[in-house]
Amino acid sequence: MTQDWYIIDDVEKLDTPALVVYPDRVKANIDLLKSMINNVDRLRPHVKTYKNKEVTLLLLAADVHKFKCATIAEAELLAVCKAPDVLLAYQPVGPKLYRFVKLMQTYSHTKFSCLVDNAVAAKEISDIAQANKLTINVYLDLNVGMNRTGIPAGFEALQLYMDCAVLPGLNPVGLHAYDGHIHDVDLETRTERCNAGFEPVLKLQQDLKQRGYPEPIIVAGGSPTFPIHSKRKQVECSPGTFVYWDKGYQLGMPEQPFLPAALVITRVISLPDATKVCLDVGHKSVSAENELNKRIYFLNAPELKPVGQSEEHLVVEAGKDHAYQVGDVLYGMPHHICPTVALYERTYIIENNTLNGEWLNAARDRKITI
Structure with missing residues:
Protein backbone atom coordinates (compact mmCIF):
# COMPACT_ATOMS: atom_id res chain seq x y z
CA MET A 1 0.00 0.00 0.00
CA THR A 2 1.37 3.40 -1.03
CA GLN A 3 1.89 5.82 1.82
CA ASP A 4 -0.15 9.04 1.63
CA TRP A 5 1.92 11.93 0.29
CA TYR A 6 1.47 14.08 3.37
CA ILE A 7 2.51 11.60 6.09
CA ILE A 8 5.60 12.67 8.09
CA ASP A 9 7.51 9.62 9.30
CA ASP A 10 9.33 11.50 12.06
CA VAL A 11 6.39 13.68 13.07
CA GLU A 12 7.17 13.01 16.73
CA LYS A 13 9.97 15.59 16.37
CA LEU A 14 7.53 18.31 15.31
CA ASP A 15 5.98 20.57 17.93
CA THR A 16 2.44 21.57 17.02
CA PRO A 17 0.70 23.51 15.71
CA ALA A 18 3.18 23.74 12.84
CA LEU A 19 3.11 24.89 9.23
CA VAL A 20 4.78 22.41 6.88
CA VAL A 21 5.56 22.67 3.17
CA TYR A 22 6.36 19.97 0.60
CA PRO A 23 8.87 21.56 -1.87
CA PHE A 242 -0.99 28.47 -6.66
CA VAL A 243 2.37 27.84 -4.93
CA TYR A 244 0.74 26.24 -1.87
CA TRP A 245 -2.94 25.95 -2.87
CA ASP A 246 -5.62 25.49 -0.21
CA LYS A 247 -8.96 23.84 0.48
CA GLY A 248 -10.95 26.94 -0.42
CA TYR A 249 -9.57 27.12 -3.94
CA GLN A 250 -9.55 23.35 -4.32
CA LEU A 251 -13.33 23.46 -3.83
CA GLY A 252 -13.96 26.78 -5.54
CA MET A 253 -11.65 26.52 -8.58
CA PRO A 254 -11.95 22.85 -9.60
CA GLU A 255 -10.62 23.55 -13.09
CA GLN A 256 -7.18 24.39 -11.66
CA PRO A 257 -5.39 21.15 -10.68
CA PHE A 258 -2.74 22.63 -8.40
CA LEU A 259 -1.45 20.39 -5.60
CA PRO A 260 -1.90 21.14 -1.92
CA ALA A 261 1.67 21.86 -0.80
CA ALA A 262 1.27 23.40 2.67
CA LEU A 263 -0.46 21.94 5.71
CA VAL A 264 -0.98 22.77 9.36
CA ILE A 265 -0.06 19.86 11.62
CA THR A 266 -1.98 19.59 14.90
CA ARG A 267 -2.36 17.15 17.78
CA VAL A 268 -5.19 15.92 19.95
CA ILE A 269 -4.55 17.46 23.37
CA SER A 270 -7.77 16.67 25.24
CA LEU A 271 -10.98 14.64 25.13
CA PRO A 272 -13.57 16.97 26.71
CA ASP A 273 -16.45 14.47 26.59
CA ALA A 274 -17.50 11.19 25.01
CA THR A 275 -17.90 12.59 21.49
CA LYS A 276 -15.63 15.63 21.32
CA VAL A 277 -11.93 16.06 20.65
CA CYS A 278 -9.82 19.14 21.36
CA LEU A 279 -6.91 20.06 19.07
CA ASP A 280 -4.09 22.60 19.47
CA VAL A 281 -5.04 24.64 16.37
CA GLY A 282 -6.74 27.87 17.42
CA HIS A 283 -7.25 31.29 15.85
CA LYS A 284 -3.51 31.89 16.14
CA SER A 285 -2.73 28.80 14.06
CA VAL A 286 -5.08 28.91 11.07
CA SER A 287 -6.88 31.71 9.25
CA ALA A 288 -10.15 32.35 11.10
CA GLU A 289 -11.95 34.91 8.91
CA ASN A 290 -14.28 32.28 7.45
CA GLU A 291 -17.15 30.55 9.21
CA LEU A 292 -16.10 27.76 11.58
CA ASN A 293 -16.57 24.86 9.17
CA LYS A 294 -14.45 26.61 6.50
CA ARG A 295 -11.17 27.06 8.32
CA ILE A 296 -9.34 23.72 8.21
CA TYR A 297 -9.96 20.32 6.63
CA PHE A 298 -8.23 17.24 8.01
CA LEU A 299 -6.85 14.94 5.33
CA ASN A 300 -6.62 11.96 7.68
CA ALA A 301 -9.83 12.78 9.59
CA PRO A 302 -12.37 14.24 7.12
CA GLU A 303 -15.34 13.26 9.30
CA LEU A 304 -14.45 15.67 12.11
CA LYS A 305 -16.83 18.64 12.44
CA PRO A 306 -15.61 21.82 14.17
CA VAL A 307 -17.94 23.03 16.92
CA GLY A 308 -15.84 25.70 18.64
CA GLN A 309 -12.55 27.55 18.31
CA SER A 310 -10.58 29.93 20.52
CA GLU A 311 -7.08 31.37 20.41
CA GLU A 312 -5.24 28.11 21.13
CA HIS A 313 -7.89 25.39 20.75
CA LEU A 314 -10.24 23.83 18.22
CA VAL A 315 -13.00 21.53 19.48
CA VAL A 316 -14.39 19.04 16.98
CA GLU A 317 -17.24 16.56 17.05
CA ALA A 318 -15.97 13.03 16.44
CA GLY A 319 -19.12 11.03 17.26
CA LYS A 320 -19.78 8.18 19.66
CA ASP A 321 -17.20 5.45 20.10
CA HIS A 322 -14.53 7.37 18.19
CA ALA A 323 -10.98 6.04 18.41
CA TYR A 324 -9.06 9.31 18.80
CA GLN A 325 -6.55 9.49 21.63
CA VAL A 326 -4.51 12.25 23.20
CA GLY A 327 -1.35 12.70 21.14
CA ASP A 328 -2.85 11.68 17.78
CA VAL A 329 -1.53 13.77 14.86
CA LEU A 330 -3.87 15.36 12.30
CA TYR A 331 -2.86 16.82 8.95
CA GLY A 332 -4.90 19.96 8.28
CA MET A 333 -5.38 21.70 4.94
CA PRO A 334 -6.26 25.38 5.55
CA HIS A 335 -9.21 26.85 3.67
CA HIS A 336 -7.23 30.08 3.23
CA ILE A 337 -3.49 29.60 3.14
CA CYS A 338 -2.29 33.21 2.65
CA PRO A 339 -3.28 34.62 6.08
CA THR A 340 -2.44 31.25 7.64
CA VAL A 341 1.20 31.57 6.53
CA ALA A 342 1.30 35.03 8.13
CA LEU A 343 0.68 33.37 11.51
CA TYR A 344 3.95 31.42 11.38
CA GLU A 345 7.50 32.74 11.63
CA ARG A 346 8.85 29.58 10.00
CA THR A 347 7.81 26.74 7.74
CA TYR A 348 9.08 23.19 8.27
CA ILE A 349 10.16 21.44 5.09
CA ILE A 350 9.06 17.88 4.33
CA GLU A 351 10.98 15.85 1.77
CA ASN A 352 10.74 12.09 1.31
CA ASN A 353 8.20 12.04 4.16
CA THR A 354 10.71 13.39 6.68
CA LEU A 355 11.58 16.74 8.26
CA ASN A 356 14.36 18.39 6.29
CA GLY A 357 14.95 21.96 7.44
CA GLU A 358 13.09 25.24 7.81
CA TRP A 359 12.16 28.24 5.69
CA LEU A 360 11.77 31.57 7.50
CA ASN A 361 8.64 33.49 6.50
CA ALA A 362 10.62 36.72 6.75
CA ALA A 363 8.01 38.93 5.10
CA ARG A 364 5.34 38.08 7.67
CA ASP A 365 6.93 40.92 9.62
CA ARG A 366 6.08 44.48 8.62
CA LYS A 367 9.76 45.35 8.47
CA ILE A 368 12.91 43.50 7.43
CA THR A 369 15.50 46.30 7.43
CA ILE A 370 13.72 49.26 5.78
Whole structure:
Protein backbone atom coordinates (compact mmCIF):
# COMPACT_ATOMS: atom_id res chain seq x y z
CA MET A 1 0.00 0.00 0.00
CA THR A 2 1.37 3.40 -1.03
CA GLN A 3 1.89 5.82 1.82
CA ASP A 4 -0.15 9.04 1.63
CA TRP A 5 1.92 11.93 0.29
CA TYR A 6 1.47 14.08 3.37
CA ILE A 7 2.51 11.60 6.09
CA ILE A 8 5.60 12.67 8.09
CA ASP A 9 7.51 9.62 9.30
CA ASP A 10 9.33 11.50 12.06
CA VAL A 11 6.39 13.68 13.07
CA GLU A 12 7.17 13.01 16.73
CA LYS A 13 9.97 15.59 16.37
CA LEU A 14 7.53 18.31 15.31
CA ASP A 15 5.98 20.57 17.93
CA THR A 16 2.44 21.57 17.02
CA PRO A 17 0.70 23.51 15.71
CA ALA A 18 3.18 23.74 12.84
CA LEU A 19 3.11 24.89 9.23
CA VAL A 20 4.78 22.41 6.88
CA VAL A 21 5.56 22.67 3.17
CA TYR A 22 6.36 19.97 0.60
CA PRO A 23 8.87 21.56 -1.87
CA ASP A 24 8.43 18.94 -4.60
CA ARG A 25 4.76 19.88 -4.80
CA VAL A 26 5.62 23.59 -4.85
CA LYS A 27 7.90 22.96 -7.84
CA ALA A 28 5.16 20.96 -9.56
CA ASN A 29 2.73 23.85 -9.05
CA ILE A 30 5.19 26.33 -10.57
CA ASP A 31 5.64 24.06 -13.59
CA LEU A 32 1.87 23.72 -13.93
CA LEU A 33 1.38 27.48 -13.81
CA LYS A 34 3.94 27.97 -16.58
CA SER A 35 2.13 25.42 -18.73
CA MET A 36 -1.12 27.40 -18.41
CA ILE A 37 0.17 30.55 -20.14
CA ASN A 38 1.73 31.23 -23.52
CA ASN A 39 4.66 33.29 -22.25
CA VAL A 40 6.34 33.11 -18.83
CA ASP A 41 7.10 36.85 -19.10
CA ARG A 42 3.38 37.43 -18.58
CA LEU A 43 3.53 35.95 -15.08
CA ARG A 44 3.73 38.34 -12.12
CA PRO A 45 2.98 36.10 -9.11
CA HIS A 46 2.02 37.61 -5.77
CA VAL A 47 4.45 36.95 -2.91
CA LYS A 48 1.76 37.43 -0.22
CA THR A 49 1.01 33.69 -0.09
CA TYR A 50 4.44 32.34 0.81
CA LYS A 51 6.51 35.26 2.21
CA ASN A 52 9.94 33.57 2.07
CA LYS A 53 13.16 33.64 0.06
CA GLU A 54 13.11 29.97 -0.87
CA VAL A 55 9.94 30.01 -2.98
CA THR A 56 11.09 33.28 -4.57
CA LEU A 57 14.31 31.56 -5.62
CA LEU A 58 12.36 28.61 -7.02
CA LEU A 59 10.30 31.03 -9.12
CA LEU A 60 13.39 32.88 -10.33
CA ALA A 61 14.99 29.56 -11.27
CA ALA A 62 11.85 28.82 -13.31
CA ASP A 63 12.45 32.04 -15.30
CA VAL A 64 9.76 34.05 -13.53
CA HIS A 65 11.20 37.56 -13.29
CA LYS A 66 8.26 39.79 -12.38
CA PHE A 67 6.58 39.84 -8.98
CA LYS A 68 3.78 41.56 -7.12
CA CYS A 69 3.56 42.26 -3.40
CA ALA A 70 1.48 44.20 -0.87
CA THR A 71 3.94 45.35 1.81
CA ILE A 72 7.34 47.01 2.00
CA ALA A 73 8.70 43.92 3.74
CA GLU A 74 7.50 41.69 0.90
CA ALA A 75 9.10 44.08 -1.61
CA GLU A 76 12.39 43.99 0.29
CA LEU A 77 12.31 40.19 0.48
CA LEU A 78 12.03 40.10 -3.31
CA ALA A 79 14.82 42.65 -3.72
CA VAL A 80 17.13 40.66 -1.43
CA CYS A 81 16.57 37.74 -3.83
CA LYS A 82 17.49 40.05 -6.72
CA ALA A 83 14.07 39.91 -8.34
CA PRO A 84 14.37 42.14 -11.43
CA ASP A 85 10.85 43.67 -11.41
CA VAL A 86 8.65 44.28 -8.36
CA LEU A 87 5.22 45.93 -8.30
CA LEU A 88 4.07 47.12 -4.89
CA ALA A 89 0.34 46.61 -5.42
CA TYR A 90 -0.42 49.31 -2.92
CA GLN A 91 -0.52 53.09 -2.91
CA PRO A 92 2.25 54.26 -0.52
CA VAL A 93 1.07 57.08 1.72
CA GLY A 94 2.84 58.78 4.64
CA PRO A 95 5.86 56.91 6.12
CA LYS A 96 5.29 54.02 3.73
CA LEU A 97 6.20 56.33 0.86
CA TYR A 98 9.52 57.27 2.47
CA ARG A 99 10.23 53.57 3.03
CA PHE A 100 9.42 52.83 -0.61
CA VAL A 101 11.89 55.49 -1.77
CA LYS A 102 14.54 54.08 0.58
CA LEU A 103 13.86 50.65 -0.92
CA MET A 104 14.52 52.01 -4.41
CA GLN A 105 17.74 53.65 -3.27
CA THR A 106 19.00 50.60 -1.40
CA TYR A 107 18.19 47.93 -4.01
CA SER A 108 18.99 49.67 -7.30
CA HIS A 109 19.25 46.32 -9.13
CA THR A 110 15.45 45.88 -8.80
CA LYS A 111 12.99 47.91 -10.85
CA PHE A 112 10.22 48.99 -8.47
CA SER A 113 6.77 50.37 -9.24
CA CYS A 114 3.66 51.13 -7.20
CA LEU A 115 -0.05 51.96 -7.53
CA VAL A 116 -1.85 55.29 -7.54
CA ASP A 117 -5.59 56.04 -7.59
CA ASN A 118 -5.96 59.75 -6.75
CA ALA A 119 -4.38 63.10 -7.53
CA VAL A 120 -3.37 63.92 -3.93
CA ALA A 121 -1.34 60.73 -3.54
CA ALA A 122 0.10 61.11 -7.04
CA LYS A 123 1.37 64.61 -6.21
CA GLU A 124 2.89 63.42 -2.93
CA ILE A 125 4.65 60.50 -4.62
CA SER A 126 5.95 62.84 -7.34
CA ASP A 127 7.24 65.42 -4.85
CA ILE A 128 9.12 62.83 -2.78
CA ALA A 129 10.53 61.21 -5.91
CA GLN A 130 11.70 64.56 -7.26
CA ALA A 131 13.28 65.50 -3.92
CA ASN A 132 15.29 62.28 -4.11
CA LYS A 133 16.15 62.64 -7.81
CA LEU A 134 14.04 59.60 -8.72
CA THR A 135 11.34 58.82 -11.24
CA ILE A 136 8.80 56.32 -9.94
CA ASN A 137 6.92 54.02 -12.30
CA VAL A 138 3.24 53.92 -11.38
CA TYR A 139 0.25 51.79 -12.37
CA LEU A 140 -3.22 53.27 -12.20
CA ASP A 141 -5.18 51.24 -9.67
CA LEU A 142 -8.60 50.55 -11.22
CA ASN A 143 -11.72 49.57 -9.28
CA VAL A 144 -13.28 46.72 -11.27
CA GLY A 145 -15.63 45.62 -8.50
CA MET A 146 -13.58 45.08 -5.34
CA ASN A 147 -14.74 48.48 -4.02
CA ARG A 148 -11.84 49.01 -1.67
CA THR A 149 -9.23 51.04 -3.57
CA GLY A 150 -8.95 52.13 -7.17
CA ILE A 151 -10.69 54.47 -9.56
CA PRO A 152 -13.36 53.36 -12.07
CA ALA A 153 -11.98 52.84 -15.57
CA GLY A 154 -13.56 55.91 -17.20
CA PHE A 155 -12.95 59.61 -17.83
CA GLU A 156 -11.58 60.32 -14.33
CA ALA A 157 -9.07 57.49 -14.68
CA LEU A 158 -8.04 58.78 -18.09
CA GLN A 159 -7.50 62.25 -16.62
CA LEU A 160 -5.51 60.91 -13.66
CA TYR A 161 -3.22 58.93 -15.95
CA MET A 162 -2.58 62.06 -18.03
CA ASP A 163 -1.97 64.08 -14.85
CA CYS A 164 0.58 61.50 -13.70
CA ALA A 165 2.34 61.81 -17.06
CA VAL A 166 3.07 65.51 -16.47
CA LEU A 167 4.15 65.16 -12.83
CA PRO A 168 7.97 65.33 -12.87
CA GLY A 169 8.55 62.45 -10.43
CA LEU A 170 6.18 59.96 -12.02
CA ASN A 171 6.19 57.72 -15.06
CA PRO A 172 2.80 56.07 -15.65
CA VAL A 173 3.40 52.66 -17.22
CA GLY A 174 0.20 50.68 -16.84
CA LEU A 175 -3.14 49.73 -15.38
CA HIS A 176 -3.80 47.44 -12.41
CA ALA A 177 -7.14 45.61 -12.31
CA TYR A 178 -7.60 43.19 -9.42
CA ASP A 179 -10.92 41.33 -9.55
CA GLY A 180 -10.66 39.28 -6.37
CA HIS A 181 -14.42 39.58 -5.77
CA ILE A 182 -15.05 37.17 -8.65
CA HIS A 183 -14.86 33.59 -7.41
CA ASP A 184 -17.86 31.73 -8.80
CA VAL A 185 -17.34 27.97 -8.81
CA ASP A 186 -18.83 27.75 -12.30
CA LEU A 187 -16.06 28.78 -14.71
CA GLU A 188 -18.50 30.03 -17.34
CA THR A 189 -20.16 32.39 -14.86
CA ARG A 190 -16.77 33.49 -13.57
CA THR A 191 -15.63 34.17 -17.13
CA GLU A 192 -18.69 36.25 -17.96
CA ARG A 193 -18.26 38.39 -14.86
CA CYS A 194 -14.53 38.76 -15.43
CA ASN A 195 -14.96 39.80 -19.06
CA ALA A 196 -17.64 42.33 -18.18
CA GLY A 197 -15.40 43.95 -15.58
CA PHE A 198 -12.42 43.93 -17.92
CA GLU A 199 -14.07 45.67 -20.87
CA PRO A 200 -13.69 49.19 -19.44
CA VAL A 201 -10.02 48.44 -18.69
CA LEU A 202 -9.37 47.58 -22.34
CA LYS A 203 -11.23 50.70 -23.46
CA LEU A 204 -9.12 52.87 -21.17
CA GLN A 205 -5.97 51.28 -22.55
CA GLN A 206 -7.09 52.05 -26.10
CA ASP A 207 -8.11 55.61 -25.19
CA LEU A 208 -4.63 56.24 -23.80
CA LYS A 209 -2.96 54.77 -26.89
CA GLN A 210 -5.11 56.99 -29.12
CA ARG A 211 -3.85 60.01 -27.20
CA GLY A 212 -0.27 59.08 -28.00
CA TYR A 213 0.79 57.33 -24.80
CA PRO A 214 2.81 54.10 -25.00
CA GLU A 215 0.48 51.12 -24.66
CA PRO A 216 -0.14 50.77 -20.91
CA ILE A 217 0.78 47.42 -19.42
CA ILE A 218 -2.23 45.69 -17.85
CA VAL A 219 -1.70 43.66 -14.68
CA ALA A 220 -4.89 41.76 -13.94
CA GLY A 221 -6.53 39.20 -11.72
CA GLY A 222 -5.50 36.72 -9.06
CA SER A 223 -5.94 32.96 -8.80
CA PRO A 224 -9.72 32.72 -9.48
CA THR A 225 -9.56 34.63 -12.78
CA PHE A 226 -6.10 33.44 -13.85
CA PRO A 227 -7.49 30.88 -16.37
CA ILE A 228 -9.43 33.74 -18.01
CA HIS A 229 -6.79 36.48 -18.07
CA SER A 230 -4.11 33.98 -19.12
CA LYS A 231 -5.85 33.77 -22.51
CA ARG A 232 -5.44 37.52 -23.12
CA LYS A 233 -2.20 37.60 -25.11
CA GLN A 234 -0.69 40.78 -23.62
CA VAL A 235 -2.02 40.86 -20.04
CA GLU A 236 0.26 40.16 -17.08
CA CYS A 237 -1.32 37.76 -14.57
CA SER A 238 -0.87 37.77 -10.80
CA PRO A 239 -1.92 34.51 -9.14
CA GLY A 240 -0.44 33.87 -5.71
CA THR A 241 -2.13 30.95 -3.98
CA PHE A 242 -0.99 28.47 -6.66
CA VAL A 243 2.37 27.84 -4.93
CA TYR A 244 0.74 26.24 -1.87
CA TRP A 245 -2.94 25.95 -2.87
CA ASP A 246 -5.62 25.49 -0.21
CA LYS A 247 -8.96 23.84 0.48
CA GLY A 248 -10.95 26.94 -0.42
CA TYR A 249 -9.57 27.12 -3.94
CA GLN A 250 -9.55 23.35 -4.32
CA LEU A 251 -13.33 23.46 -3.83
CA GLY A 252 -13.96 26.78 -5.54
CA MET A 253 -11.65 26.52 -8.58
CA PRO A 254 -11.95 22.85 -9.60
CA GLU A 255 -10.62 23.55 -13.09
CA GLN A 256 -7.18 24.39 -11.66
CA PRO A 257 -5.39 21.15 -10.68
CA PHE A 258 -2.74 22.63 -8.40
CA LEU A 259 -1.45 20.39 -5.60
CA PRO A 260 -1.90 21.14 -1.92
CA ALA A 261 1.67 21.86 -0.80
CA ALA A 262 1.27 23.40 2.67
CA LEU A 263 -0.46 21.94 5.71
CA VAL A 264 -0.98 22.77 9.36
CA ILE A 265 -0.06 19.86 11.62
CA THR A 266 -1.98 19.59 14.90
CA ARG A 267 -2.36 17.15 17.78
CA VAL A 268 -5.19 15.92 19.95
CA ILE A 269 -4.55 17.46 23.37
CA SER A 270 -7.77 16.67 25.24
CA LEU A 271 -10.98 14.64 25.13
CA PRO A 272 -13.57 16.97 26.71
CA ASP A 273 -16.45 14.47 26.59
CA ALA A 274 -17.50 11.19 25.01
CA THR A 275 -17.90 12.59 21.49
CA LYS A 276 -15.63 15.63 21.32
CA VAL A 277 -11.93 16.06 20.65
CA CYS A 278 -9.82 19.14 21.36
CA LEU A 279 -6.91 20.06 19.07
CA ASP A 280 -4.09 22.60 19.47
CA VAL A 281 -5.04 24.64 16.37
CA GLY A 282 -6.74 27.87 17.42
CA HIS A 283 -7.25 31.29 15.85
CA LYS A 284 -3.51 31.89 16.14
CA SER A 285 -2.73 28.80 14.06
CA VAL A 286 -5.08 28.91 11.07
CA SER A 287 -6.88 31.71 9.25
CA ALA A 288 -10.15 32.35 11.10
CA GLU A 289 -11.95 34.91 8.91
CA ASN A 290 -14.28 32.28 7.45
CA GLU A 291 -17.15 30.55 9.21
CA LEU A 292 -16.10 27.76 11.58
CA ASN A 293 -16.57 24.86 9.17
CA LYS A 294 -14.45 26.61 6.50
CA ARG A 295 -11.17 27.06 8.32
CA ILE A 296 -9.34 23.72 8.21
CA TYR A 297 -9.96 20.32 6.63
CA PHE A 298 -8.23 17.24 8.01
CA LEU A 299 -6.85 14.94 5.33
CA ASN A 300 -6.62 11.96 7.68
CA ALA A 301 -9.83 12.78 9.59
CA PRO A 302 -12.37 14.24 7.12
CA GLU A 303 -15.34 13.26 9.30
CA LEU A 304 -14.45 15.67 12.11
CA LYS A 305 -16.83 18.64 12.44
CA PRO A 306 -15.61 21.82 14.17
CA VAL A 307 -17.94 23.03 16.92
CA GLY A 308 -15.84 25.70 18.64
CA GLN A 309 -12.55 27.55 18.31
CA SER A 310 -10.58 29.93 20.52
CA GLU A 311 -7.08 31.37 20.41
CA GLU A 312 -5.24 28.11 21.13
CA HIS A 313 -7.89 25.39 20.75
CA LEU A 314 -10.24 23.83 18.22
CA VAL A 315 -13.00 21.53 19.48
CA VAL A 316 -14.39 19.04 16.98
CA GLU A 317 -17.24 16.56 17.05
CA ALA A 318 -15.97 13.03 16.44
CA GLY A 319 -19.12 11.03 17.26
CA LYS A 320 -19.78 8.18 19.66
CA ASP A 321 -17.20 5.45 20.10
CA HIS A 322 -14.53 7.37 18.19
CA ALA A 323 -10.98 6.04 18.41
CA TYR A 324 -9.06 9.31 18.80
CA GLN A 325 -6.55 9.49 21.63
CA VAL A 326 -4.51 12.25 23.20
CA GLY A 327 -1.35 12.70 21.14
CA ASP A 328 -2.85 11.68 17.78
CA VAL A 329 -1.53 13.77 14.86
CA LEU A 330 -3.87 15.36 12.30
CA TYR A 331 -2.86 16.82 8.95
CA GLY A 332 -4.90 19.96 8.28
CA MET A 333 -5.38 21.70 4.94
CA PRO A 334 -6.26 25.38 5.55
CA HIS A 335 -9.21 26.85 3.67
CA HIS A 336 -7.23 30.08 3.23
CA ILE A 337 -3.49 29.60 3.14
CA CYS A 338 -2.29 33.21 2.65
CA PRO A 339 -3.28 34.62 6.08
CA THR A 340 -2.44 31.25 7.64
CA VAL A 341 1.20 31.57 6.53
CA ALA A 342 1.30 35.03 8.13
CA LEU A 343 0.68 33.37 11.51
CA TYR A 344 3.95 31.42 11.38
CA GLU A 345 7.50 32.74 11.63
CA ARG A 346 8.85 29.58 10.00
CA THR A 347 7.81 26.74 7.74
CA TYR A 348 9.08 23.19 8.27
CA ILE A 349 10.16 21.44 5.09
CA ILE A 350 9.06 17.88 4.33
CA GLU A 351 10.98 15.85 1.77
CA ASN A 352 10.74 12.09 1.31
CA ASN A 353 8.20 12.04 4.16
CA THR A 354 10.71 13.39 6.68
CA LEU A 355 11.58 16.74 8.26
CA ASN A 356 14.36 18.39 6.29
CA GLY A 357 14.95 21.96 7.44
CA GLU A 358 13.09 25.24 7.81
CA TRP A 359 12.16 28.24 5.69
CA LEU A 360 11.77 31.57 7.50
CA ASN A 361 8.64 33.49 6.50
CA ALA A 362 10.62 36.72 6.75
CA ALA A 363 8.01 38.93 5.10
CA ARG A 364 5.34 38.08 7.67
CA ASP A 365 6.93 40.92 9.62
CA ARG A 366 6.08 44.48 8.62
CA LYS A 367 9.76 45.35 8.47
CA ILE A 368 12.91 43.50 7.43
CA THR A 369 15.50 46.30 7.43
CA ILE A 370 13.72 49.26 5.78
